[in-house]
Amino acid sequence: MALIYDFLAQGVQVAIVLMIAPLVLGVTRKVRARLLRRVGPPLLQPYSDLWKLMHKEAVLAHNASWVYRVAPYAMFAATWVAAGLVPTYAHSLVFSWAADLIAIVALLGTARFALALAGLDVGTAFGGIGSSREMLIASLAEPAMLLVAFTVALIAGTTQLSAVAYHMMTSEVGLRVSLGLGLFAFVMIAIAENARIPIDNPATHLELTMVHEAMILEYSGRHLAMVEAAAALKLTLYFSLLICMFIPFGLAPAGAPLPALALGMAAYLGKVLVLAVLLPIGETAVAKMRVFRYPVFIGSAFAAAVLAVFLLFVSQRF
Amino acid sequence: MPVIVGLWCVAAFFAVAVLAVAAGRHRSGTPLVYGSAFLVSVVALVAALAALLNAPAGAAALHLPLGLPWIGAHFRVDALSAFFLIVINLSGAAASLYGVGYGRHEPSPMRVLPFYPAFLAGMNLVVLADDAFSFLVAWEFMSLASWALVMAHHTVAANVRAGYIYLLMASFGTLCLLFAFGVLAGPAGQYSFAAMRTSSPDATLALIAFAAALIGAGSKAGLVPLHVWLPLAHPAAPSHVSALLSGVMTKVGVYGFVRIAFDLIGEPTPWSGLVVLGVGGITAVLGILYACLQHDLKRLLAYSTVENIGVIFVGLGLALAFEANGLDSMAALAMTAALLHVFNHSLFKSLLFFGAGAVLTGSGERHMDRLGGLIHRMPKTAVVFLVGCCAISALPPFNGFVSEWLTFQAILVSPQLPQLTLKLMVPVVGALLALSAAFAAACFVKAFGVTFLGRPRTPAAEAAHEVDGFSLAAMMALAVLCLAAGVFPGMLIDLTAPVVTSLVDARIPGQAALPWLSIVPIAQSRSSYNGMIILLFLASSGTLTAAVIHRFATRATRRSAIWDCGFPLAAPNTQYTSSSFAMPIRRVFGATLFHVREYVDMPRPGDMRPGHYRVKVFDPAWRFVYGPLARGISVTASRLNGLQFLTIRRYLTLVFFALIVLLIVVATWR
Numbered sequence: 001m002a003l004i005y006d007f008l009a010q011g012v013q014v015a016i017v018l019m020i021a022p023l024v025l026g027v028t029r030k031v032r033a034r035l036l037r038r039v040g041p042p043l044l045q046p047y048s049d050l051w052k053l054m055h056k057e058a059v060l061a062h063n064a065s066w067v068y069r070v071a072p073y074a075m076f077a078a079t080w081v082a083a084g085l086v087p088t089y090a091h092s093l094v095f096s097w098a099a100d101l102i103a104i105v106a107l108l109g110t111a112r113f114a115l116a117l118a119g120l121d122v123g124t125a126f127g128g129i130g131s132s133r134e135m136l137i138a139s140l141a142e143p144a145m146l147l148v149a150f151t152v153a154l155i156a157g158t159t160q161l162s163a164v165a166y167h168m169m170t171s172e173v174g175l176r177v178s179l180g181l182g183l184f185a186f187v188m189i190a191i192a193e194n195a196r197i198p199i200d201n202p203a204t205h206l207e208l209t210m211v212h213e214a215m216i217l218e219y220s221g222r223h224l225a226m227v228e229a230a231a232a233l234k235l236t237l238y239f240s241l242l243i244c245m246f247i248p249f250g251l252a253p254a255g256a257p258l259p260a261l262a263l264g265m266a267a268y269l270g271k272v273l274v275l276a277v278l279l280p281i282g283e284t285a286v287a288k289m290r291v292f293r294y295p296v297f298i299g300s301a302f303a304a305a306v307l308a309v310f311l312l313f314v315s316q317r318f
Numbered sequence: 319m320p321v322i323v324g325l326w327c328v329a330a331f332f333a334v335a336v337l338a339v340a341a342g343r344h345r346s347g348t349p350l351v352y353g354s355a356f357l358v359s360v361v362a363l364v365a366a367l368a369a370l371l372n373a374p375a376g377a378a379a380l381h382l383p384l385g386l387p388w389i390g391a392h393f394r395v396d397a398l399s400a401f402f403l404i405v406i407n408l409s410g411a412a413a414s415l416y417g418v419g420y421g422r423h424e425p426s427p428m429r430v431l432p433f434y435p436a437f438l439a440g441m442n443l444v445v446l447a448d449d450a451f452s453f454l455v456a457w458e459f460m461s462l463a464s465w466a467l468v469m470a471h472h473t474v475a476a477n478v479r480a481g482y483i484y485l486l487m488a489s490f491g492t493l494c495l496l497f498a499f500g501v502l503a504g505p506a507g508q509y510s511f512a513a514m515r516t517s518s519p520d521a522t523l524a525l526i527a528f529a530a531a532l533i534g535a536g537s538k539a540g541l542v543p544l545h546v547w548l549p550l551a552h553p554a555a556p557s558h559v560s561a562l563l564s565g566v567m568t569k570v571g572v573y574g575f576v577r578i579a580f581d582l583i584g585e586p587t588p589w590s591g592l593v594v595l596g597v598g599g600i601t602a603v604l605g606i607l608y609a610c611l612q613h614d615l616k617r618l619l620a621y622s623t624v625e626n627i628g629v630i631f632v633g634l635g636l637a638l639a640f641e642a643n644g645l646d647s648m649a650a651l652a653m654t655a656a657l658l659h660v661f662n663h664s665l666f667k668s669l670l671f672f673g674a675g676a677v678l679t680g681s682g683e684r685h686m687d688r689l690g691g692l693i694h695r696m697p698k699t700a701v702v703f704l705v706g707c708c709a710i711s712a713l714p715p716f717n718g719f720v721s722e723w724l725t726f727q728a729i730l731v732s733p734q735l736p737q738l739t740l741k742l743m744v745p746v747v748g749a750l751l752a753l754s755a756a757f758a759a760a761c762f763v764k765a766f767g768v769t770f771l772g773r774p775r776t777p778a779a780e781a782a783h784e785v786d787g788f789s790l791a792a793m794m795a796l797a798v799l800c801l802a803a804g805v806f807p808g809m810l811i812d813l814t815a816p817v818v819t820s821l822v823d824a825r826i827p828g829q830a831a832l833p834w835l836s837i838v839p840i841a842q843s844r845s846s847y848n849g850m851i852i853l854l855f856l857a858s859s860g861t862l863t864a865a866v867i868h869r870f871a872t873r874a875t876r877r878s879a880i881w882d883c884g885f886p887l888a889a890p891n892t893q894y895t896s897s898s899f900a901m902p903i904r905r906v907f908g909a910t911l912f913h914v915r916e917y918v919d920m921p922r923p924g925d926m927r928p929g930h931y932r933v934k935v936f937d938p939a940w941r942f943v944y945g946p947l948a949r950g951i952s953v954t955a956s957r958l959n960g961l962q963f964l965t966i967r968r969y970l971t972l973v974f975f976a977l978i979v980l981l982i983v984v985a986t987w988r
Contacts, residue, residue, distance in 0.1 A: 054871035061880045063773055065693045067704075077860035081852065097836060098851040102726055103714055107852070109759055110713040116763045120894065123690065123772030124882040128894020131767065135760035136902035142759070143752030146726070150748060153730050159845040218881055221874075222867050295906045302749075309745040313733050 006094035009254055009261075013093060014084035017240065020269070021083075021232040022046035024239065024276050032280035046232060050225050058221030061122045071118035072219065072226035078111040079230045083237040087165050087244050089264035092254040096162035101149040104161070105142065108193070108237075111230065112138055119215035130214030133291060137199065137211065140298040141192045144185055147305035151182040152245050154312040161241075165248040178318045181308035183246050188301035190238040192294070195231070197283045199294060202231075239275045240268075247271060320369035320395040321380040324403065324446050327362040331439035334358065338431035348421040351431050355438060356414035359407045362442060366395075366403035373397035373816035379448060379512075386451055392510050394448035397816040398581065402445045402573045405661055408799075409566045409668045410438050412792045413558040416672050419788030420558055423679050429470040430556055437463035437562065441570050449510040450499035454492065457574070461488040461538075464567060467559045468551045480550035487537050487547040494534030495574065501527040502582055514582045524583050528590050531578035532597075539571030541631065542601040543939035545624045549608075552623070553616035553684075557675020560616060564623040565668040569660050572630055579638065580821045588737050591639030595740075598635050599747035602628030602754040604938070607911065610761045610903050611935050613896045615674045615684045618765055619667065622710065625754055626663040629725060630656050632747055636728045637822060639740050646824035648731050651839050653822050655724035657814045662717040662803060666709040669796040673703035676789055677769060681782035686765070686896040691774040695782040698790050700770045705797040707762040709804065712755050715853040717803035720810075720837070722755060723847055727839050757903070764899045773890040805849040808837050897933060904933070912936055 026043040033040025060068065082104045085095065099107065112134065119131035153159040155178065156167035173179070192199045195212035202212070216227050244251075250267025252260040289297060311318035334354045341347040369378070377396035384391040395403070417434070424430055440460030447453035465488065469481040501523050502514045519527065537544040552563045579586065605624030612618035633656030640649035676699045677692060678684050693700040709716035729748040735741055774780040784790075803810055808829030815825045826839050836848040867873075880886040897904075908914040912935050919930040964972070 054867055057872065057874040057876055059876050059878050059881075062877050063691065063694070063880075064877075065700075065771065067693065067771060073860045073864050074856075076863060077856050080859050080863075081855040084855075095851065097842065097846040098834075098848040098855070099714070100845050100847060102723055103719075103847050103852070106712065106714050106719055106723075109711070109756075110708075113708065113711060113713055113759055113763060117767050117771060120763070120767035120899075121771045122880055122882075123890065123893045124880055124886070125892050125894060126883060128772075128899060131763065132894060132899045132902055135763055135899075136906065139753070139756040139760050139903060142756040143749065146752040146755070147749060150726075150730060150745075154733060158843060159727070159730065160843065163843055217883060222871060225867075226863070291902070292905065306745065306749050309748065310742070313741045313745045314738075316733065 010093045017083040021236040025232045027276040028280045035284045053225035056221040068121040071114040072223040074114040075111040076226045076230040078107050079233045082107040086240040089268045090252045091162040091165045100159040126214045126217050133211045141189045144302040144305045145189050148182045148186045151308040165244045169248045178308040178311050181304045185301040185305040194235050198286045198289045239272050243271045321378045321393050323365040328439045330358045331435040334435035335432050342428045342431040349418050352414045352417035355435050359411035363407035366400045369400040391452045392448035393446045397820045399445045401817045405664045406441050409664050416792035417558045419786035433466040467555045477554040480554045484547045484551040491534045491537035494530045498527045498530035535571045535574035539568045539627045540624045543943045549620040552620035561668040561671035565664040586638045586642045588642045594635030598628045598631030599750035603750045606754045606757040630659050649822040650818045650824040652728035653818045659721035662721050666706045669706040672793045676785040681778050686768045688776045689769045689779045690772040693770040696784045702793040702797040707766045709800040711759040711762045715804050715849045720807040768896045772893045775890050
């Protein structure tokens with residue numbers, strides 16, 4: 001019975017990230033539109049988009065290979081598994097030990113690998129430009145992310161996300177220089193990895209400026225739905241990571257009674273909502289960068305993360 | 319017992335080499351030679367596996383009255399040599415199986431067949447040797463046999479240059495090792511490893527021996543800046559030999575270093591750990607950055623070997639640093655990471671070189687910009703090559719990720735090191751390692767994407783064909799092993815435990831008894847990873863989603879022309895090439911580091927001549943190390959040339975002064 005309960009708790013987490021992901025995207029779009037004095041699409045528009053795309057016929061190029069057809073599912077699966085393993089409303093869930101923070105970063109790497117290959121599959125210049133730029137961004141953002149992972153791991157003494165959240169929540173971590181630098185780096189990485197302004201514009205269809213959109217240019221129908229769903233999941237995953245590493249208050253322990261779990265869930269959803277509102281506010285304040293400015297942007301995240309790790313190696317108290 | 323089996327296997331390899339000389343010209347000679355080499359490798363592999371499983375019972379040694387009369391030849395199989403025998407013979411067996419099919423396309427079989435088993439014999443013998451003399455003889459034999467294989471296609475000018483540089487670097491490396499052993503043997507001339515183990519040299523001598531071993535073994539393994547021969551020589555050989563050179567012979571270099579630094583010298587100093595860490599980190603990043611800029615598939619793979627050797631040496635450096643400070647259990651973690659990466663890299667690098675060989679057989683091309691779309695013509699090769707690419711890019715659930723993850727875990731426990739210099743060094747190396755992991759993904763997206771995906775760029779790529787069954791079987795076996803080693807890493811870790819125990823007097827906790835086959839290097843509360851669960855989750859969520867969508871939404875599919883934003887260009891050379899794919903990385907990281915220069919020759923409007931775009935990339939090792947070195951040698955040589963034309967009086971004066979100086983040296987020495 002206890003085991004069933006444990007599995008159920010994990011299952012709820014896996015399901016909840018998938019269910020709220022389009023809504024999170026809807027909130028960011030709505031807020032952004034309001035900030036630009038537009039009415040904006042309804043909050044639930046991403047669900048309708050996904051529904052519509054799933055029921056449409058998928059158009060494939062004549063020379064599209066199996067890589068092209070499998071990549072959306074592989075990418076979606078990797079992102080979903082990663083998102084399902086980040087603690088959201090409760091820590092120490094039954095599968096929390098299956099993958100630690102480093103493994104979750106690597107799972108996102110798997111998703112990106114699949115998508116970048118898909119961009120090259122049909123053999124168009126746009127697909128290539130997207131893949132090539134995506135890998136450039138990743139080649140700086142992924143190590144920066146790993147270094148942020150090192151930062152929290154060195155403070156908490158573990159790379160297990162669940163244990164990290166528990167440590168940050170219960171012990172006297174306090175305000176730390178390293179955590180501040182880590183948060184700064186993490187936010188920049190999250191912006192870059194989720195193809196948001198100023199790195200990439202999720203709404204663009206201007207060929208020369210796009211990165212993520214260029215890679216998926218040829219996709220349609222259910223494949224496009226998978227790619228879009230994975231992108232939405234990734235945004236939610238980064239929100240969950242931020243919440244779990246830096247603001248984990250309110251997290252319930254796995255075996256807690258239902259009211260405590262409900263409270264944890266409410267806290268998680270509230271925090272996600274706040275982040276989903278903050279993101280477009282930040283986005284509307286800046287302009288998109290040109291491609292060869294990216295390294296400066298992500299490089300500063302990398303530098304901040306290196307500095308944080310460096311400080312922690314010098315003294316655990318930083 | 320394992321020593322005797324090992325030596326018989328070496329003898330059998332030599333017999334196969336003799337057989338190759340006799341039967342090589344026959345049509346059936348090629349399969350015969352590779353088939354026998356395969357069988358011998360399998361026997362050696364099984365024996366080595368048995369030896370490793372029995373390792374706690376103690377090492378087996380043998381003394382033969384061969385070689386120098388007052389030394390004889392010592393051979394010994396302990397846990398370390400058994401582990402490396404497994405690495406050698408596993409890839410050796412795969413390469414031999416691959417060779418049965420691939421060898422048929424060899425234009426001059428007599429230049430490959432006799433040397434191939436001899437090369438395998440040499441590598442086995444290095445690992446079996448238990449005294450300095452037999453070690454060096456075996457080492458040099460291995461180098462010469464591999465040199466002959468590098469020179470197999472000697473009519474190509476580039477290969478001749480590669481062979482020359484390889485020969486120079488190999489002799490230099492052996493010279494350094496000779497020096498290291500000389501220092502360790504001491505004035506009494508104790509050449510057997512057993513004697514070196516018991517005697518403990520004083521600190522200065524140990525440091526000198528360590529430095530010489532690092533340079534000597536590092537030149538074989540491919541540490542920056544001693545790596546320059548590697549990207550030239552490895553691609554020059556036939557592909558199954560390239561796989562052995564890159565996947566296995568570099569590991570024999572690692573073996574030489576581990577044997578001397580951990581086993582023979584004894585207590586390491588923190589400084590040695592620092593140096594190895596730094597060299598490893600730099601090697602990893604420079605190797606993979608350079609790999610990103612390559613257009614030749616085999617050269618790209620060779621440079622990526624440099625990166626992986628860097629990762630292995632980071633693990634070894636951490637192990638040295640921990641060991642020097644008495645942190646045995648952490649040293650065990652770092653050592654396990656390094657050994658696991660040795661094993662994993664031998665698997666996926668062999669696989670990738672086999673894949674490159676298959677591409678070469680199938681299309682006749684290894685320049686990526688002239689390939690493309692091979693996934694349609696060579697579907698099976700594409701799958702296994704993709705597995706190799708995923709594994710080497712350290713993507714879960716494949717095996718490359720596990721060893722990389724363990725290395726990161728070892729870095730995360732290193733704040734406990736007492737020395738401030740090491741504390742400052744480790745985060746830098748951690749950042750370099752993280753960078754190299756990300757570049758590896760970019761590099762192999764390019765390698766697979768440009769070669770196998772897209773549209774064929776040349777008629778040769780369009781007419782490519784799938785390779786034979788033997789080659790495919792070898793590649794598939796390695797691909798399955800790559801996945802298995804990633805999904806069940808606990809077994810591998812337990813297998814390396816006796817090796818780690820023998821080197822650093824500690825081991826990481828046993829993994830076999832853990833629930834769900836997870837791996838837990840230190841403690842459950844600290845970190846754990848479960849490849850099997852990840853694979854199950856990935857597979858189930860992916861198939862579940864696909865099934866749900868196909869069942870409840872739609873599975874209708876229509877084929878149509880490429881859309882490409884409304885302006886599809888028919889010419890396949892409008893696709894991204896390997897150089898354009900690498901352009902952002904080249905521009906961001908290469909301009910200062912590699913002194914990249916781009917030359918654009920754009921004709922004026924109305925001018926009908928074609929435009930030209932050239933990119934020049936310089937290896938900093940050539941610019942800053944070997945260029946000045948070569949110039950220095952040439953200047954010194956031309957100066958000294960004057961000594962040839964002196965009068966007899968001057969020669970006599972010279973001899974007189976030389977005698978005086980030598981006498982002074984002898985007088986002060988005593």
